[in-house]
Amino acid sequence: MPTRLTHLFVRTLREDPVDAEVASHRLLVRAGYIRRQAPGIFAWLPLGLRVRRRIEAIIREEMAAAGAQEVHFPALLPREPYETTGRWEEYGDGIFRLKDRKEADYLLAPTHEEVFTLLVKDLYSSYKDLPLTIYQIQDKYRDEARPRAGLLRGREFSMKDAYSFDYTDAGLDVSYMSQRDAYERIFRRLGLDYAIVKADAGAMGGSRSEEFLHPTAVGEDTFVRSAGGYAANVEAFTTLAPEPLPVDGLAPATVHDTPDTPTIASLVQVANDAHPRPDARPWVAGDTLKNIVLALTHLDGRRELVIVGIPGDRGVDMKRAEVAFAPASVEAATEADFARHPGLVKGYIGPWSAAGAVLGESSSTGIRYVVDPRIGSGTEWITGANEEGRHVFGLVAGRDFVADGTVEVAEVLEGDPAPDGSGPVELARGMEIGHVFQLGRKYAEALGLKVLDENGKLVTVTMGSYGIGVTRIMAVIAESNNDERGLIWPRNVSPFDVHVVAAGRDDSVYAIAEDVVAQLEAAGNDVLFDDRPKVSPGVKFGDAELLGVPLVVVVGRDAAEGRVELWDRRSGEKTAVAIQELPARLAAL
């Protein structure tokens, strides 16, 4: 049976909803696919559900092909498992918590590692049962601080999450690659461009982690890639450290007056004017060593100052800093912090002074000092002399100062060399649409999932987790498949195969359209039929463009002569087709 627009539960909006900014959000609401219920929470209308189900179907097929079995857990879960793994606390305000009538704690699951692990523990106890990969397609709940952009970052969202269970590391690698391969097939089938980037393993404690990023201006992640094939999230980017240089023969450091140079730009200016380099090459920002005071707040609430030294031509990337110092949180040091450390001369901080080391755990201040990998042994720098209006020139790392360690907090710039030697990187924005992750034994350890191996020895299971954002994918597809008139779905996720518009003034057009619809249905097409009798053609065309079914058949002025128009929504091209040839023409597309 065709779906008739006279009966379909939908109302298209002529104007853009005021609260929608990005194209996908705007169009999905305007075209009647979703309606907002609360911030980041949406109701699904028939059209929206159809698209969602088609995406799910593709995922299910590829999961089955990868040997994963579907299960289903509740979204509402008790506190205990999350308490055991520590995530009840770790998630903080990030999850929805609730109490039952007995005051027992529950949560709406943000992800399901714990209960998957426990279920396998319940049922399996032998290596013979492994490997196992199970998955579900479930709504997840996260109390995002700021939901935004409609389906792209909601507080309720649908995700396919799979979990693999192995008893050897080699087995985990196989399971991981199997899911990773499945993801590539899924995204290819969905027509979604993607980059696989190294991700920060972070607090999840796993070893190998890769994100699938869809390059898009609305993406929230910045990633880098090189022509030679390197790709990484900026948070996971590692700097290519220079080989140590010999320090022998380098000129001794000299201190110069550099009045009024609190910024790198002013310092470079004064250095070139008053203290030009002997070989006349101009000083540049990259010749300076900038020392930035950060304040860490550790999990136990302890506040610690740490100073990071980075080349003066780049800033601190706070996201990279968060990763570098995790699980502590990071912020810029405040005036109060400086007040507690009179040894720090704001604007003129440096590791060295005539009286000895100033920065570092064993220095006069005792403040931990970590530097960018570019500050390698034998490199020379202009940096603060710890006196108002004075800098030290030709300060050599490894000779004149030693840091407590290196740190990856400097911002990554276009053209930086990829760590694998595959050339300079470019920066791009991306939206995370999938994430594959080797969890290792963290959850199995915490929850006691062990099996007996071939030798009758109890071994802890090693796990992987693999997520795909179903509703986010739908938004991403909408985001990259639209024009000023509306959505344009790829054929394999379109809510219908073909949209038939009856555009005529008399009854015969409708009778012919009914016949066309019946033929298309008989040929196996899922048909949306605009049979609204009193609606003008202009409105019908406009709605057809808004709704975004990629193929439209217009039954109109030439219908009496046995011809209809086949309208390619994407190209806008319309071609006359004889009605009896129509099913074959569609089948051939």
Place this chain on the structure above:
RNA sequence: CGGGGCGUAGCUCAGCUUGGUAGAGCGCUCGGUUUGGGACCGAGAGGCCGCAGGUUCGAAUCCUGUCGCCCCGACCA
């Protein structure tokens, strides 16, 4: 959590400065005329002007408080 903006009809908005009993367009209903690019005429339905308190003879409008929403940032397997 910091910054900015906004709450008036289903949607998009005007009215608020200068207080006087609620408006437009679109959508919806009925009748009629239209019918290949969002047509027209006529008649309608629809609002606790976010909520609470205050000022006033009288508050959508002024004052105080509060709740909510959107955007930017922080945050975010």
